[in-house]
Amino acid sequence: MGTVGIVGLGLIGGSLGLALKQAKLGGIEVAGFDQDSRVGGRAHSAGAVDRVAPTIERLASDSDLLIIATPILSVRKVMEEVAPHLRRGAVVTDTASTKGSVMRWAREILPREVNFIGGHPLAGKETSGPQAAEASLFTDRPYVIVPMTDSAPAAVNGMVGLARIIGARPVFLDADEHDSYTASISHMPLLASVALFSLVRGSQAWPELANIAGPAFRDLTRLASGQPEMAHDICLTNRENIVHWIDRYMEEIYRLRDLVQNAEGDEDLFRAFVEAQLARDSFMDHLPERDPPGSMMTEVPTSNDAFMTLVAGGYLAQRAKDVTNLFEENERERNERERRQRRRD
């Protein structure tokens, strides 16, 4: 019997539970914890978890795979709470929308004998909370996996298995790539959406504007209805990338503004619209090819095998060896450092 533990049973945590349970994996139980016990109760009633753990420490000590699905700024505190209780060889992952800070916290806080692998399922909707959770939330969505440089292949493969089991497309990125990329396709657009809504909402003509606003305005301002905590935490943990992309966005808008301002008989403005239309239609039709995936991808046996191995034993034996090696290495390093230190003193 292996245990997947989920900390935070809102939209993402709850949906992960539902998707895992829907996969009907024999020998795996899904346990959960939420600091709001009503949320935990609701997730249990909805069938997102087999049981709710009485404490976060207890969930940590029970879990072979622990998924931290809390708001970003809470991830650090959760890591501190679970760190002393994690099993040797356990795998820990998260679902945060930014990865730089989370990876840094994991290196600082989590014990070396557990394997942290960053995760970010690019799914979500404007409604949040456990009542919005659904098993199909991740279907065909990208699931970014951010291994540490020393992550055990079996743990990485297990994460690929997790992504596939819930119907998502695993994508490997490092933390810097992830935070730069998501700034452009997600975080800057979030601010653009909030800016559009706030601007129009602040107009004196708002009652008139609201009454003639069509689907375009609704779609483009959708992200303004997202969770404020999430938006805030994203901005605080990915500030430089976001500011960089906002600046580039303003340059691009200014370019179009000039085309509009100066459009006469010339075709520049029309060409800009044609090019955008062709390129977007092509994007909606099929995704562009990425560079060939790294070697890690080719090692993945099948999704279920890798995931089951990760959560339900097997991996533990292999990991125990990795961990022993690592400890011996660390031990040697420390002795070496101390020797050097003594010589210098």
Place this chain on the structure above:
Amino acid sequence: MGTVGIVGLGLIGGSLGLALKQAKLGGIEVAGFDQDSRVGGRAHSAGAVDRVAPTIERLASDSDLLIIATPILSVRKVMEEVAPHLRRGAVVTDTASTKGSVMRWAREILPREVNFIGGHPLAGKETSGPQAAEASLFTDRPYVIVPMTDSAPAAVNGMVGLARIIGARPVFLDADEHDSYTASISHMPLLASVALFSLVRGSQAWPELANIAGPAFRDLTRLASGQPEMAHDICLTNRENIVHWIDRYMEEIYRLRDLVQNAEGDEDLFRAFVEAQLARDSFMDHLPERDPPGSMMTEVPTSNDAFMTLVAGGYLAQRAKDVTNLFEENERERNERERRQRRRD
């Protein structure tokens, strides 16, 4: 038997035809014309029109209500083509996304004995052409009606009837209000959407970005897939309002950029997100009250009556009297002018 004529049988013209036919109004036929005869044929096969007129002139001379549903910059040419053939007392309307130019052209080109009333159903989708047409396109959407200062009440009421029959919400605005309002909720957002897509598409990392782009990026860039002709014509006929709103949008983005840049312990950024969320959720929940509608609204008997009266007679008798009065007035004015002129010479 009354005839509704539709010039241009693409997404909007075709959907208008389908919606009118679905209403099964006895004694009304829907005729159409498209400069592309294949589009006309397709609209006829799809049941959007009862018949396709052999020429635009013929459609004009047959129609009690003529709806011009072409791209904006073609509206002028269509007006010139139909003007000599329109029936006395006919009502002419359009569906263009900007109203200032169209109203000016109507005053310049159309004969005084027809009644032009501007129209703009705020509906649409990213797919265009007759194959995208659907009867439900206008359901619960605003339909802006822009009367001339001298529009006959019966003609205005008929337009309200048209809007209601196809399931839309009639909204009265003047041309300046319309163009300023739509610049903020539709035209500037269109450019923001194109800018976002073009910027991200132009990134060297595009293959990676496309593969992790989630529903947010798709929703926010949806307008970039719209018809380039439409976007172009909108920009050319509503330039000043659009540039004004782009400038305000850039200011608002810059305000958020500064909040992100400087966010520390303070709550300004978080508050901005909370306020946007509350206000947008409230907007999605219910539309704000507008000022009480003008007296014109209160004269509307029932939708079908007003529309039937407009298209299928009744109105013609009343209108004939209005027209005679107008002609007599014009005649008196001309005589007066000529007399003054002669005295000065």
